[in-house]
Amino acid sequence: MKYSRPIIVILLLGAIGLLIVVLSPLKKELQTSFSPLFQLLGEPVKSVSTAVGRVLSIEDVDEVEFGNEIAKRFHFSDKTHIKEAKYLTYLLKNLTMYSKRKMNYQVFLQDSTYPNAYALPGGTIVVTKGLLDIMKSESELVSILAHEMGHIEQSHCLNSVKYRIAANKIGLKDFGALVDFASQFLVRHAYSKTQENEADVYSFELMTQTQYDPNGVHLAFKRIHDYYKEKRIKENQPTIIEDYFASHPRIEHRIGKFKVKGTKWWRRNPKENRYIGVKNLKERKSFFVSQYKTDWKTLDEN
């Protein structure tokens, strides 16, 4: 017992030393960022917000009803891009097999060159033409659709309109809208990164359930990052304040995180064959319509 403390110290320092020796060769350029911290700190805030939404007792039917009303106000259908719209609808339809909520999923194509996608309450997903242009494979595009689906499945869209829907039931729609606006204005930034992360994780898990390559998730983020680089958008290192008010986690962190997850998944499933779908995207033909041998990948090819 007399020497137990020195022994513990030596063992502890030895273990740390060993870890240092092992880690030393790993070269990684580190950047200061408070985005992950804010994402972590957003967890309790998001939990409270979710709990409040839970107590308000809004059913899926209410959300769908509300979403349908919103969707009616938009005219996303573009006759010049019927092929793309059909392609997206087909892809989403195959993804909704994994949905656990009774939502009315529909996807619209928006004629915008800026790469973006967003989800509305009730199951409406909007994808811009620009996003289709920068994606290089079907797996990447599907991961984006899965991400937006994640927002709907995890009730993130509902969270932003929960008071309006609840108040609508008792005829106080405007009051509910006001409360929604106030709550979103005050606390939305505290947990929006947390929600985005949840949607990312959902997307990755959904990808693992399908035949697509889970690496599509980080590759999709990489395409967006490359687009930013090319157009010189978001070049400067964000400050701590910018990190707080950013709605999404930093794209570099998302790429890194899901690259690691993808690598781990492939290590756990070495015998798997997964589909990329480069040609499918080019030809706007879904994996379920036609498959190309060259687009199948194994662990060795990753």
Add this chain to the structure above:
Amino acid sequence: MFLFSVIAIGFAIYVVSRIRSLERKNESLQKIVQDHIKEECIASTVQSQETIAPTRTLEEQVGTVAETISPPPSYTEKIKEPTPLEKPTEPSKQEPEMGFIEHLFSSPFAKTIERKFSENWTGFIGTLLLILGVGFLSIYTALKMAPVYRFFMICTVSAGLAGGSLYLKRKGYWELLTHWTKSAAAGLFLFACVGAGGIPAIKWIHSLPLALLFLILGISVNLVAGFLSRKEFFVSVHTFFGLLALSVGLPVIYKTELFSVVFLGIAALITIASIVWGRKEKWEYNTLISVSSFSLFHLFWAILIGFGAFTPLQQIVGMGTIVLTCGIALLVHYSKLYSSKKFQSKPFWVHVICWSWLGLGLLQHYTSSPWATVGISLGAIAALFIATQAKKLEVRWLYLTDSLVAQGLGIMAVCSFFKLGASYSLILNLVFCLLALFSVVRLIEKEKTLSKVTDSVLLLSGLANLYFHIPRVSLAYSQNLGWSTTFFVGATVIGLVAHVFLLKKTRGDLGYQIPFLGEGVSAFGVILGASLAVCYLLFNSLGISLAYLLLLALPVIFIRQKIQGNGLGLGLGASIIFMGVHQWSSLLSPHSLGIKQILLRLLALGIIFVAAAFFSYVKDKNRYYSSYGIYLCGTQLLLSIYLLGTLYAPLTIGILFLMTSVILLELSRVMQKQLKHSGAYILHAAYVFVLAFIFWHLSTELSIEVLLGIFEVKALIQLVAILIFIYWFFARKYKEDVSDFSWETIHPFFIELTLLFTTMLAYSHIPGNSRSLYWIALAFSALYLGHNKLLNVPRLRTYAYVFYIVSAFQMTFVASRLVSPSLKIFDQTWVRSLISIGGQVGFLGYAMKSLNLKNVECPKALQGIRKFNDVVEPKKNIFLFYPIFICIALFLYWTFDKSILTLLWFFEAFVVFVLSIVLSSNHFRLVAMGAVSLCLLRIIFYDLTSTSTITRAIVFIGAGVILILMNSAYNKYKDRFKA
């Protein structure tokens, strides 16, 4: 002529009538005075024999009477002093009523003004008006008489006045009027003489030498008249008149070099004569007026000739006369007449003004010639010499004044080097050295006043020297930086030598001290210490290696301890901190420094910091002030790890911080054991490393996405951190008597830090729908460890309860909203939630047995936990069970199909009922019965109408079975409830 005669006669009649009226007044006054003396003598004999009134001269008595304007009642009042038995009469009733004007002039100040005006200024103004009147008369007669007659006419008036003066002189009482008339006569004659050669209306002499002769004659007569009066006022006035007359003639002759210098010479002679005349009488005002008049005359002379346009003769004579007149005026005070240790304000200010006139006069002759510097230096030496004479004569104020002037001249002499092309840096440093020298000299002379003044100036000089040598701010930067550095370092070394000398001589009685920093903190020492920072900046700007700074810094650190210079130590400390911060910021900024340069800089700073920590003994306090040295060493180590880590192994930085914290912790404990030292500073440095790790981890490592085999590096780091924090928590101070706030206030919180990092790890890696499992697992662990005696953290039991509640909340309100796309059964949220419920029930059982929240000891900052425990403990069952009952009910409602909900709630009510039997709790039994009642209502109003037949059948059968079971159980164990 007629008019003149009329005025003269009128004036004569006025003078005679005035004289008669004055004589009458004089007689009446003498009578009053005699009466008053008689009365006073009677009064003094009536009073005590011991209190004999002092004998008063006749003039004094007259003065007293004249001041009171002798109203009869006042005298009676003086005689009739009230005896103690008599009631004092109210003064207001006895005083005559005063009008507004009387009231206005009744104050002592107004009376003083009135008296001064009556005694002096009436005569002066009268004389002046007379002269002016005659002047106007001359002008009036200008068209009617030739100038020469006018001259003689004025001379006649002057002679008349002189005659009047002689007549009045015989009447002893009219002495003052005698002086005035004599003065007026002399003034008129001077005016006539000046006018004869220079004023157009009476100018009749056209030869310059003759005009000059007349002028000299007039001035001579004027001065003689003034000097003969033997009155300061008249001497000063006639000196002024003499110089005024010369200045009237000056515009005519200044272009001729000879005449210009002659005029100046005459002016100087007049002034000197005046000063010398009043020397023995200590006529300070006369000295002041004479010197000031001459200086103004000299200024007028210089303006007419033009500054810088003097011929060598004019230059020499100009400077010579200034030095002579002002010098004599200054030397006047070097007399035994002024011997006094007390401060004499009037001579002092006259002396100072004379010095100022001397300085201003010489400034008008200042050239860029090196002789100017020589002259000022000689002046300084001369001033120093005469100051020593003043000391011998025991005129203390004079000694102090002239010593300071000598110092000032010395500084001016150094400053005049600028005209010779010397740099600002050289001048500033020379001034600094000179003042340091003065400071030492003053100390040797034991002159406290001079020492204080010198030290204060030295302080200002030191501050100026510091400021102007800061690169990019300083003047030195625009000049030769190399030389500036050399001068500065040289001056610092000289200053240091002086400081060592001063400290050794005056231990406990330093010069200027900084009061708010405590006794013995010399301001000069602080500046010298701070000089090291400026040396560093200069070295840095020149690109000189920090290693050279070691040569300068280390001896200073050592000397400080040797001489116990507290001020020096303070300045040195500030310098070292500044150097550290500056060097760190430069190392942290983007740079292209090679590893060798980085290492060299870190090493140099490290040596300085270690030396600062080691040689930090302060004898007065009997302790080492090593804290800042240790903190700097710690910060240096921290930055070294960061810098080298960033270059070679970025992923190890956080772990290295943690490892260093452990090493420092152990070092602190070893110090406690081996050296009987608290080791607190090292412990604080260790805390800083822990904080650095936390900051580094949260700001940088959280975004690391790197795999080491199958492990994420981020998770490995967090695991190591948790281990180290646990180790930290278990670390105890070696001796119980070691007192440091950190052991009591910071150390206990490592358990909370461990929990925080554990949660962070969990949230980073556990999916949302499994987090309730994490929380319940944590609750189990906390409850278990809360009873561990080795760990001895009873507040963990409270945390266990909180974690249990969080688990229930997470499961019900958060996880029930989360869905997994996975099709595997175990991945489903509801499955994980059910497992979690199992855990929570298990925890309930464990808590019923072990959760004791009584008398839980907590650190001071967490006293709220005790209050929380006091609320929970008495109703522990309610606080434990109700949350889970509600959460499970809601979980069932939100997770499962509404059709079987009634059955599930029946089952929950049954579980509560069983629990009531186990716990023999009527309370829970009633709750269970209430829940059953609600379920029955739901069966009737919902299930009968809204569910399908088969579901309805299952629900009814299930509910029936449960109710039968409840009935059986109740009948079997109902005795428990009675108890």
